[in-house]
Amino acid sequence: MRSFEEMTGIVDGNIRYSGFGFREFFEILPDAFVVRPEISRSESIKLFSKALRECRHAGKMNGDHLIERAEAIHRSSLAVPQVKFALWTKFRATNMASHPSFRLCWHGVEVRSAARLPKHLRHSDYFFGGFGRIYPDEPQGFGHIIMYCADRTEARAVERMMDTLQLVTGLINLYEVWQGRTLWAGRNWTDGRLWLGPNQFVFREKEFLSDKNILYNTDYDEESWRQNPLSMDRVLKVVPIVRRALSALKNHPLNDMLSRSVMLLQDGFVARDSNHRLLRYWSALEQIYVESNDKMRSNEKILDRAIFAEAEPEICRWKLSHIARLRNNYVHAGGSSDDLNYMSQFLREMLARHINHWIFKGINLKNHREMLDLVSMSSDRDMLLNRRKLINKRLKYIDDIVNTFEVD
Known part of the structure; x- marks a missing residue:
């Protein structure tokens, strides 16, 4: 100060x-x-x-x-009363008009898909200083994703809706590419096919706010957007598992950690640069297997914990060690023939399995600390059984000590 x-x-x-x-x-x-x-x-x-x-x-x-x-x-x-806000952006899925829409909810934010916008959310093109003319209908041929929430301020509402959009699209991408490999077909290819639209338009009640403060995707490129988009029928196939995942996360003891991991995973899904993609995937792995207050974030600690349930832990450890070196060196060009792409896809597959596991199997854990204690234990069954015997003996010593001080 x-x-x-x-x-x-x-x-x-x-x-x-x-x-x-x-x-x-x-x-x-x-x-x-x-x-x-x-x-x-x-x-x-x-x-x-x-x-x-x-x-x-x-x-x-x-x-x-x-x-x-x-x-x-x-x-x-x-003390400021809450008002209803809406935010919409283009949804990178085709044939939306010939398929039903979907609806999801997350902590007070409602998410809807729509082939056509409701009348009160439509807006004609307009000029915005510093950006030029804004065309809300572009790119044509695609539908919309709409979010609603009630909040006290525009900034809080927008932050909640954008975070929800990141989480929902991350989960859809996770399950859409589940255990699949991306066949690279040019510089515009990405691991996930759901991206953020070119602009995000905000409304308070029915008042259009984006003529005062524009939200936009700095990485948007229309040529890339139109290449290999996701079909709406494919989206609808994974929406049920996404809904179950959101329901499981709602009161999950690992909710904050898992939500951040999925959002980091989504950053990697949409990255066209291989270096950035690998960095975001690794950051998601750190979120899961490192304490939130750990400033050092040792690679060895991550490797020891991340292989806790792998069928071939040694091979997995070698691959993760190699990925850690790639991340630290940050020298690869990221071309289609570079092993960076293959290693990032291995890490993405592993992350998807681990995130899915903790969403549905970690709900009975007390907190993140307990989860880390669990995965830090040895995977040797005999060693764990021997440790259980030793723990029982130690508990008996404690009970005996307490009993010696009791008065008959």
Whole structure:
């Protein structure tokens, strides 16, 4: 806070900054405090940065006043009534008009597919400064994915809906390519065929908001979009298992970890660059098999835990070790003849199996820590049986010690 005060000044009642370093303070502010789990990272950054600016105006630059202002701002925001928001984007599936739509729900966000938009969500093309003319109907020949939720602010609603879209498309891609290999056919090919649309249009009730703040996919390319899209009948085949997965995740003890893993997996699914794809897959593996507060993230720890249920653990370990080297070196070009593609597909298949396993088989675990303790145990059955005997003996010693202090 002292550094922030030194790089700012109050001129005519406004904060004047002497450089751009203040933005770095805003990004790391939540790390200095214990933030409630229901407050997202982006929301906490906005909350604390606003509190910090108010403290600077008031001349009270200390931690106690910052916490006091942040709590007051948060209480004020909770008093704002919720309103209904909608967000839609193009859905990369063909023949939607000749197939039924689907509907999914995730933590208060409703997701629907639609060949044709409801009237209140349609909008003609318009000009947006800095971007040019926006054509909501492009690319033609494709339907839409629509999300609805109620929230207090546009920013919170958009974040929830975009995260839900990432999770849902990640699960659809996961089960659509289940135990399959991608046959590469050019630079525009990806592991998963459901991508984010070119633009995302936001509505508050029936008010169009995207003429003020446009959301867009920086990686969108129409030529790539039109090559090898997913058919709607294929989507509908995997929707039932996606619905079951979302239902299992709803009150799952590993919900946060698994949701983040699926979203990272989706980042890899849509990546056209092999290096980026491998990095995102590896990050998803880290989410599963490393403690969330572990800053070192040792590769050896990941390898030891990730092979806990593999039929050929040594071969799997060699492959993962090779992938770790590829990730660390980051020197491969990522061409279709490069082993980077083959290794990333191996990792993707493995991730899909492990994520699916923990979604449906990890529901009885207490928490992530218990899961990591479980996979850290030896896979040698005889060794585990011997350890069980030893544990029972140790428990008996403890009971005997307690009993010696009891009064008859």
